[in-house]
Amino acid sequence: MPSGPLNITALHGALRWTAAHHASYEFLFTVHAGKWGTMRVLVIGANGKTGRIIVDRLREGAHDPVAMVRSEAQIQRFADRGVDTVLADLEEPLDPALEGCDAVIFAAGSGSSTGPDKTLSVDRDGAVRSIAAVEEVGIQRYIMLSAMRADPESEGDPISHYLRAKGIADEHLIRSDLDWTIVRPGRLTDEPGTGRVRVAPRIETSGSVTRSDTAAVLVAALDHPSASRRRFDLLEGDIPIATALDGL
Ligand SMILES: NC(=O)c1ccc[n+]([C@@H]2O[C@H](COP(=O)([O-])OP(=O)(O)OC[C@H]3O[C@@H](n4cnc5c(N)ncnc54)[C@H](OP(=O)(O)O)[C@@H]3O)[C@@H](O)[C@H]2O)c1
Numbered sequence: 001m002p003s004g005p006l007n008i009t010a011l012h013g014a015l016r017w018t019a020a021h022h023a024s025y026e027f028l029f030t031v032h033a034g035k036w037g038t039m040r041v042l043v044i045g046a047n048g049k050t051g052r053i054i055v056d057r058l059r060e061g062a063h064d065p066v067a068m069v070r071s072e073a074q075i076q077r078f079a080d081r082g083v084d085t086v087l088a089d090l091e092e093p094l095d096p097a098l099e100g101c102d103a104v105i106f107a108a109g110s111g112s113s114t115g116p117d118k119t120l121s122v123d124r125d126g127a128v129r130s131i132a133a134v135e136e137v138g139i140q141r142y143i144m145l146s147a148m149r150a151d152p153e154s155e156g157d158p159i160s161h162y163l164r165a166k167g168i169a170d171e172h173l174i175r176s177d178l179d180w181t182i183v184r185p186g187r188l189t190d191e192p193g194t195g196r197v198r199v200a201p202r203i204e205t206s207g208s209v210t211r212s213d214t215a216a217v218l219v220a221a222l223d224h225p226s227a228s229r230r231r232f233d234l235l236e237g238d239i240p241i242a243t244a245l246d247g248l
Contacts, residue, residue: 039063039141041222042101044090044130045108047074050145050188053215054107055083061219068097090126094133103141104134105218119165127169131176140179143218146170148184148203148233170231181221182231185214198237199244207235216241 041058045051046067058065059081067078067085078085088097090108098104106127110118127144134142149157150166157163173180186207193212217234220241221227226248237244 037062037223039102039222040066040084040100041103041105042066042068042086042098044068044104044106045145046078046085048107048109049190050211050215051107053212054105054218055081057215057219059083063103063219063222066101090122090130094130095137098133098137098139101139103143103222104130104139105143105145105222106130107145107215107218109145116161119162123162124165124168127166128172131169131173131178135176135178141222142173142176142178142180143221144170144173144180144182145214145218146182146184146231148186148206148235150184174231179228181227181229183214183217183221183234184232185209185234188214194236195241196236196238197241197244198235198239199232199248201230201232201248203233203235205235209234209236213241217245220245 041063043051043054043058043065046055046065047069051067055065055067055078065083067083068088069075069078069085070087070089072087075085075087086097088094108122108126110122114122131142146166146169147163150163150170152164152167152171154160154163154167170182173182186203186209188211189208191210191212193210193216195213195216197209197213197217199217213236214234224242224245226245230248232248239247
């Protein structure tokens, strides 16, 4: 038996992982989740367009968001909503930001207004750094907002540089010991959400999906057993989100 103080975060993560990987232990997690089921979820990229919706969804649901932001000026917006914040940058060590958290949703991105160097330092290396830090502190659950066509070998696509960066981060996550989910949406839009989507391991047609529905899928995936260790494409569709995840 290990000695020393009981690490609740690590215990929670271990129970989640066990329940997700061994059906016979599912009852254990159900009992556990019923009592201590609220997770503190670090949202990386919380101030982004999708990140803000993720934070609002978490606030409305069963879990507590912690908004990871890059500047003091961004803190007030979340404080006004009663949301905890932490100042951190993906280009620097992340361990302090993870303190007290039970799960991570990665929704950051360097965006199209920065150069290709930021695609590497944020979308690829920042994501990889966050995965390593999450492993290091003993958190288990990691939800990645990736992109359709993300592929470490992408060539010949107008955004291959970006798709390779996202693909390399995704492969790193898959090779980790974490309990991961990788959500790969098509083009993100700012239309109102519908609560209905289309998901599949690969969707060959291109298309779009709202940031609202994408955020809802990321949050639903947190404690949806079928989403554990799954990578899937996401487009607008006509299947209710929970049902769509059931079918993964
Ligand atoms: N746009 C699309 O059609 C599309 C399609 C598929 C997937 N995606 C992916 O979806 C995700 C979210 O997209 P979005 O359009 O909602 O993003 P967004 O509005 O551009 O927000 C990105 C967030 O990432 C943060 N960020 C940038 N660099 C950072 C760093 N070094 N450390 C910490 N945070 C950093 C930004 O912080 P600040 O607020 O401080 O700038 C911002 O809050 C991205 O990962 C993107 O790659 C996008």
